[in-house]
Amino acid sequence: MISFYLNGKSCEITHLNPNTTVLEYLRLHERQTDTKEGCGSGDCGACTIMAQRLPESSSEAVKPSPFFTLNSCITLLSLMDGHHLMTAAYLADNPDNHPDRATLHPAQQAMVDCHGSQCGFCTPGFVMSLASTYENHRLQAEASGSTDELSYDEVVASIAGNLCRCTGYRPIVEAGLTMGQIGQQRDAAQEIAKDLTIDLATDAMKTSHTPAATATNALEPVLTQNARQLFMPQSLEDFHQVLAANPSATIWAGGTDLGLSVTQHLVDHDAIIQLSAIDELKSWTLTDPDDTHAKNNSLNKSLVLGAGMTYKTMLPVLEQYFPEFAALFERIASPQIRNMGTIGGNIANASPIGDLPPVLLALDAQVHLRHCDVANHTTDNQASYTDEVLPLSEFFLDYKKTKLRAGSYVVAVHIPLMQANQHLYIYKISKRYEDDISACLLAAKVDVAADNMTIENARLGLGGMAAIPLLAEKTQQALIGQPVAVDSFLTAAQMLPMDVSPMTDVRASREYRMHVVQRLLVKCGKQLVVDVEPVSA
Template identity: 40%
Template sequence: MAIYVRSVRLMCEPGTRNARLIRNVLDSLMTTQTIRFLQHGVVREVGDAPVTRTVLQHLRETQQCTGTKEGCAEGDCGACTVVVGELDARGQVALKAVNACIQFLPTLDGRALFTVEDLRAADGGLHPVQQAMVDCHGSQCGFCTPGFVMSMWALYENQPADAGLPTRDEINTALSGNLCRCTGYRPIVDAAQKMFDYPRAAFDREALKASLQGIRRTEGFKYGALGATFHAPATLAEFARLRAAHPNARILAGSTDLGLWVTKQFRDLGDVLFIGNVDELKTIAHDAQSLTIGAAASLEDAYAALAADYPELAELWTRFASLPIRNAGTLGGNVANGSPIGDSMPALIALDAQVVLQHADKTRTLPLDAFYLGYQKTALAAGEFVAAIRVPRPSADLRFRTYKVSKRYDQDISAVCAAFAVRLSGSRVTGARIAFGGMAATPKRAPAAEAALIDREWGEASVREAMAALDADFQPLTDMRASSAYRSKVARNVLWRFYLETRGDAPLALFDVNAFAFEARENGSLTELP
């Protein structure tokens, strides 16, 4: 093979047509490793799949495992839900429901894949999750059922034996990424409660842990096919080196954005640099001044840490996409993406978060509101990457809220996402940071509205002036989600609501939108939220 490769290289002189593609293919042949993962209790190895082949495509088209369905191919419907098992930072098994339709096959290396076929008992009997779906009449056409079953199985296996049954809120969160058009959610929620009534199905976590340890790579993973290379370094130093050496490579985290570039836009990503194996970038730490969240920390873990400091973020946490998306996506990816409708950024900007950028072995820190330069344009230099997000710890003088307004309660893109942080000395405003998503080409502060509040009494007069000043801060566009006039009105109204909830005299009680939505779903009266 080496002699053949060298011979073909001689034909690939600079300027030769397709020389770059041929050279990349040859480099891949000489350096590639196989994708190695656990499935159905055995180690699978794949060496001929494109770098951007999805897990769903591999399951259905290569393995003929057609229990997992394809619906939207963008991570919205949940028909493709599978569970991925991996070793966490403590060396323990973590099971996470994810969307197979947007996960690239090389990301499975060193992990375990579970599909609906894995739930069948040795005697062919149904798993308690499946039996509960049958007994509660939770399946009609059946197309969405495998995805629901896998989301429920993840909940089933992740529920500690001594923790009791999951709450209704926890069940709704687990099912937030799955859509049903036949039976509706009531019988499926019933099944999620009833599945714990049957004799417990055996699942050997220790055996899985040992198997994962057996295929875990201590060094980086490199996979090449059809002229593209998938780099998966295991250390921060190696990731930084590769990023500096390959500034045009696409950084991949949870595939929740890049996955759609492939499945919807049919784009060629070229070389890919995967951040998901760098444990150093998954760390979440805090000191007296700040909470530091590594860029590769999942959205679910990041929001759990943020909500511990700022309970006001709890609703936004559960309404950010769905659990499978939050399991896969990262806060660093959401920030680096720079989408004007990314729900994380307004809250982080209002809290005066900083973004830590790294190039090779050098780092620099920017205020997050200075990171965005234009529509999907950031201050990242060539070869630089987001390493962490740093958020100040809460203080007693801070009043903070976030509000998300969208057409659908769960898993919907915001028409407007607002965040308000006001510092009070008595009843006087000493500082104000107001940020919006969906109102401009970037997540953006509202300087005129902030100026109308600072050094004023936190009262109706100053807030009314700030509401009017928002028209100077934003001229939102009209699109399928909302009109410009609607967005402007919503922006003013959520600022007023923030004042009503934080005023010193008879503050408005926090509206429990979660309780309202869950109750409305149960009795079938959910048409729109107030």
């Protein structure tokens, strides 16, 4: 079974279509209609809910996990195993003996006071995004003793994944800036705020929330309905067993793009292997060049990111080792998507407009694949497998086609660390600054000579230009050996049509894409000239 809390109530489920999304469960099974369905594709934020991971047992004494938001329309319910799900209706403190005197959550009260709602359809989603930010800020303040209030930038960032069609955003942002004051006023009046965190030790149900797939046999599904099955392996060994036995199953990590197959294309996956419980895929490390899985890298150390790491968990790591890459994250999707989407899913999905692959191509990243031995698998033994580490540039074959095959998955991504003479530039073009898909993306890594006067090497990753993310090989070759000067990039830009014939779609025409990327390459040259100064003889 899967087990979780919904608005303070314990839920345990054994029989349910594995393709059921959180939104579908809320509205159709629980009649929890305060969560709205807007776009059904994770774009508008109307379906936003808030969640918090539960401790694994009632005796576990740990500080509360942070709250996070997600798009319930594209999130499988099984991903919420071991979590507390909260909707807008739960936030208000409405005692049974005073049903007419509900105390709204500061985020809700602020939306009322600042007139942040008009038609009201998007309001629950905005409330959840603001409430999550408020609660996390409160937890941090309690831990550090800080009295700082939320900044304008923090409030704006928190609602980046929510769209409003009526009021405009000024009163909503004002509500975000005001909710802290409301909370402080209640604290001063000694009004006890509702604690949204579930305390398993005092919960009347005293339900154990050990991870769902505790069946003795890893091959047993945790959810079934008719012929459809959901597997939730708890370790890599279990995963190999399940995958070898079900090689055609859909592998589901965050599912922020795969979820569209359910909501937009109405696909009912017969078998799903859900990876959220496998901690081995969520870690990162630095690897020496002589490591088995890094031997094809350069002499540099590599950052190894587990395929199950989400954008949110990757961000502090990239800020430390690749700050230019980290800066792109505020342009990638929304907080709700970044809380769930994974690097492995973004690569394996092989979308030509994915934001990560062009940057990883420019950084000369390698992808670590694992191929389970499907042909010789038996249920009596652990599944055998072979590992393959190859340049990411060899991974993408054609539109939505990769080196993955039945029984294969992405284990990790290896990224050589930047050296002092290397410079990284990333440019994303989209119709909206936030929460939008790329029309085109250019990532350029340029190596300069010791005297800062010559380009020693260049790698140019392109996204949104063709059926796959790719390297502009002829263009980057035209830069090698050339002076660090804008003219070098102007000349190289003329080679771009030899590398790619851009596509035309609803986001941009081929002519626009070509012109923009050529100009972005020149912009890269201008920035490089500013960033490096020739060394005097």
